[in-house]
Amino acid sequence: MSRYRMYPAPTQTAGLLAHCRHARYVWNLAVEQSAMWTRDKGSTPGFHEQSRQLTEARAAFDWLRAGSQTVQQQALRDFDQARRNYFAGSHGRPTWRRAGRHEGFRVVGPQAGRVEQLSRKWGRVLIPKVGWVRFKLSRALPAARSYRVARDSVGRWHIALAVVPDPIPAPGNGSVVGVDRGVTVSAALSTGELLNCPRLSESEQRQLTHLQRRLARAQPGSNRRQRVKAAIAKLHARAAARRKDWVEKTTTDLARRFDVIRVEDLRIAHMTRRPKPKPDPARPGGYLPNRRRAKAGLNRGIRSNGWGLLVQRLEHKAAGRVERVSPAYTSQTCSRCGHCAPANRENQAFRCRACGHSDHADVNAAINIAAGRAVSARRDKPVRVSLKREPQLTT
Incomplete structure (x- = not known):
């Protein structure tokens, strides 16, 4: 539209x-x-x-x-x-x-x-x-x-x-790009580019915190509470407008530059769910800490980067050229030798324990996504077959 x-x-x-x-x-x-x-x-x-x-x-x-x-x-x-x-x-x-x-x-x-x-x-x-x-x-x-x-x-x-626009035509250069979405870096490309979604500035964030504290002290139903809520909504609308503008410009640029765009097949709705409460067996009716505040911060980070909107607009603008890749172990697999181990990933840095290759962790994952190197939970190891077993005929 x-x-x-x-x-x-x-x-x-x-x-x-x-x-x-x-x-x-x-x-x-x-x-x-x-x-x-x-x-x-x-x-x-x-x-x-x-x-x-x-x-x-x-x-x-x-x-x-x-x-x-x-x-x-x-x-x-x-x-x-x-x-x-x-x-x-x-x-x-x-x-x-x-x-x-x-x-x-x-x-x-x-x-x-x-x-x-x-x-x-x-x-x-x-x-x-x-x-x-x-x-x-x-x-x-x-x-x-x-x-x-x-x-x-x-x-x-x-x-x-209500007008359905035509998809952006492919450049026809045969290029393939992988896009890795993250919280610290909004989108990392396999070409080495790191794209960050704009958010509220530090002064705007301080203003939002101040308004939220004023809202907590305001009386329900008062005029002051309505004014504070309107000011908070204005800041959130400003952040949403910046996020949407960034998504539109980024998706248009990717659709014009690359023939095939590969992204992780993430279940964002499942990733942003609230943690379930943990009942305390020692105290009937009590609960154990479930790190809900940390999970809430992670959920805000995921939503503020526009993960779902980014892929949705890519599929609209580059229709038929967006491929979803399984995200399993893409951040732990070396893009050079293929060695997969949890110790390879160190926060935002990646260093392979086998070949010594080092790179940005999100860029390394984007390269694996572009190559379609998602591995299974068994690390794609070959199935061991006994040497004494007779060969089986294929049907």
Whole structure:
């Protein structure tokens, strides 16, 4: 999709927020109808039945009729598609939408084509019952059949035009690169490049710590608490924007330079799980230390480096050219002689105990990934066969 920053007027902001409330209200009603299903009852209402009920509700309530029927009906279409995806097994069950977190709506149909370019830097879109809203052109304006207007946690408005871009063509030079993702180094390439995802600066980190302490002392429900939460959300949004910008630039550069891109097949959701509590057998009802604070720090380091988004955008831009390699022992195997031992890895330094080869640990792992040298838990040792055993015929 093509995403742009919107700059609505104060009166237009009120209309956009009303559309968000109506779309969220209709979505939550559909979720409630789906949750009330039991085996002894019939099937829940589908899209056409819910559209009929929406027409009756708009005739009965003035506040609902004041909104756009296009926005409200599209919320029902989105829920119907989400439920179909759930039954198909590709997505999870549709859940409730909350105010302040899910602020957005979608427009599809002829009204979605009312997008114009005013100048080299500005464009405008005609939103139903809101009027023309300006947005800044950060890239060429594509032809789209639908768009989504959303508001983030900081209060910024964006419009996303639903257009599937074409993949980046391969350079055709036959080059292969391996990408090793880490916490200290965000991405290490087999070419020797070390790429780091930008984060909050030291002053911004000190400011975040100060705001978190103020939040802990603020009274629940007070205006001060809301202001502090808004300031914290602004810092987190700034870090997320920097991380996303870095991922987009890095993936575009890799897709243009290399024909084949090999990455580790990591299960990030499993790696960032909370540690399970350890019951204390000596104290019934007590628990032993499980290093949950250290694990929480590791999880933050993994998420702040954008591991999942990096591979996801690579697969979008270099479609069919991204290969997933098993990460088993890639950081312990020497990229020169193939010797595998835990003692080869010393923090960020790698020194082979067999041949003496030394290199950066992440670069050595990236070279193994590029060569596809993932080994099994048995270190790929040959199976020993007795010399007295008779040869077996292959079938």
